[in-house]
Amino acid sequence: MPPDPAHRALQAQFHAGLWGGPVPDGVTAPAEAEAARRFNVYRNNVRHGLSRALAARFPVIEQLVGGDFFTAMAGVFAAQHPPETPVLLAWGEAFPAFLTAFPPVAHLPWLACVARIELARGRAYHAADADPADPAALAVGDPAGLRLTLHPSVALYTSPFPAVAIWRAHQPGAVPGTPLPPGPSHALIARAPGFQVVVEPVDPGTHAVLTALAGGAPLGHAAGQTDPTPALTLLLRHGLITAITTGDAP
Amino acid sequence: MTSLPTTPGLGFKPEHFADIAGRPGAVGFYEVHAENCMGAGGAPHAMLDALRADHALSVHGVGLSIGGAGPLDADHLARVARVIDRFQPASFSEHLAWSSHGAAWLNDLLPLPYTDATLAAVCAHVDQVQDRLGRRMLLENPATYVTFAQSTWDETAFLAEIARRTGCGLLLDVNNVFVSAVNHRFDPRAYLAAFPLHAVGEIHLAGHDTEDLPSGPLLIDSHGRPVADPVWALYAEVIARTGPLPTLVEWDTDVPAFDVLLEEAARAGRVLDAARQGQADAA
Secondary structure: OOOOHHHHHHHHHHHHHHOOOOOOOOEEOOOHHHHHHHHHHHHHHHHHHHHHHHHHHOHHHHHHHOHHHHHHHHHHHHHHOOOOOOOHHHOOOOHHHHHHHOHHHOOOOOHHHHHHHHHHHHHHHHOOOOOOOOHHHHHOOOHHHOEEEEOOOOEEEEEOOOHHHHHHHOOOOOOOOOOOOOOOEEEEEEEOOOOOEEEEEOOHHHHHHHHHHHOOOOHHHHHOOOOOHHHHHHHHHOOOEEEEEOOOOO | OOOOOOOEEEEOOHHHHHHHHHOOOOOOEEEEEHHHHOOOOOHHHHHHHHHHHHOEEEEEOOOOOOOOOOOOOHHHHHHHHHHHHHHOOOEEEEEOOEEEEOOEEEEEEEOOOOOHHHHHHHHHHHHHHHHHHOOOOEEEOOOOOOEEOOOOOOHHHHHHHHHHHHOOEEEEEHHHHHHHHHHHOOOHHHHHHHOOHHHEEEEEEEOOEEEEEOOEEEEEOOOOOOOOHHHHHHHHHHHHHHOOOOEEEEOOOOOOOHHHHHHHHHHHHHHHHHHHHHHHHHO
């Protein structure tokens, strides 16, 4: 059925009106003079709803910049990067890059890195399910040739700033005033059985091993000169190895 | 018709999951927003699987933009179909509203004028949804803050004609009726007298906020407080006419403790029990 041109034009006007354009033609109310005030309810609903959705995904960013600033910033972000689908749980992928380029937070260069942690946590929370493999398979044959399939929620994180420590300092139960370690930070972000999303700080060597394993490298190659034990211990502790195959298996 | 039980139900809030698990069957059904189930897996899916084991499930969409001028988003309809296939709810419902424009999702249930052309568009969209999902859907009456000079149909006649042409059922949100009636200064009882109650497969109840305009109150459909007394009165009048219907209490912002929601559900349950008693006495 061809779309009705009048309906289409009205919705285009309505859309523009929500983001600052005039009240669309034909929008009315019993007291005609109040039509604009009533139309504002829709403007406010859209902004408030998107601001709350963004805050739900980036709660530490909201804590770091404050509620009023966050709400104003969310309005700018939503106007530039409106959701492209109704699945709001997936909205906000562009937020870290937006923070990098948003002049009012240019003095907080680590803010985007904290946002990337929250983005990864949200992805992990909604990632596909997969059961842990039997770790006994790790003890069969030559371990150097084993390849691991990691849980779909696994993300390896790195930042030139102590972003992981900043994020942890804004979690419930964090001790106020804990000094931040200087320098870069690395972490494993994933969903453990029981659905808890973990952010585990790791050293650069373990990060490299985990990254190689996630890329499909066999254990011996992934470890190189590094001891793979901390990486394997972490993966096993959180049930993040979902398949163990020998090197020549697909 | 719907296979939701003719009992009270509650909107599912993940923060109440432990309370619900500790009191299975406290209400007959739970309703979830389809769009909140559209991740790949994890806790949201596991919680719904657990809910489904003890309760009927209603999936309520907010994203299909059935009142949109353009074609339905086929990708989003496919997502809805996956949720329906995965969780096999007793009911699927959506809104007489639009919410997307081009590639932008507007995150609100926006109003449309009621004309012959918009009627045809809405009916085509409802047909498409019902064909794709292989089931009858329910369409909900909106709460609105403005009306359109372009409209040539009453909302009740518009909804009745959609139900007649498409065979869909209706979801009667009594709070939306009251909000719109106050906002547009009409009599909610006249609206309900004209409403095609024979097509109603589910009732929604919720709380609203009140603002003051120079001409009088403007009610906002906020879902953030108890159901208002005038809405309870209208609900009881509807149920007295229809007999018991599945009745959902929605509370989506400033969500209180589970017990507070159970009190609201119990109040709906007393209205449903009175209607059942009335039917029994008449028999």
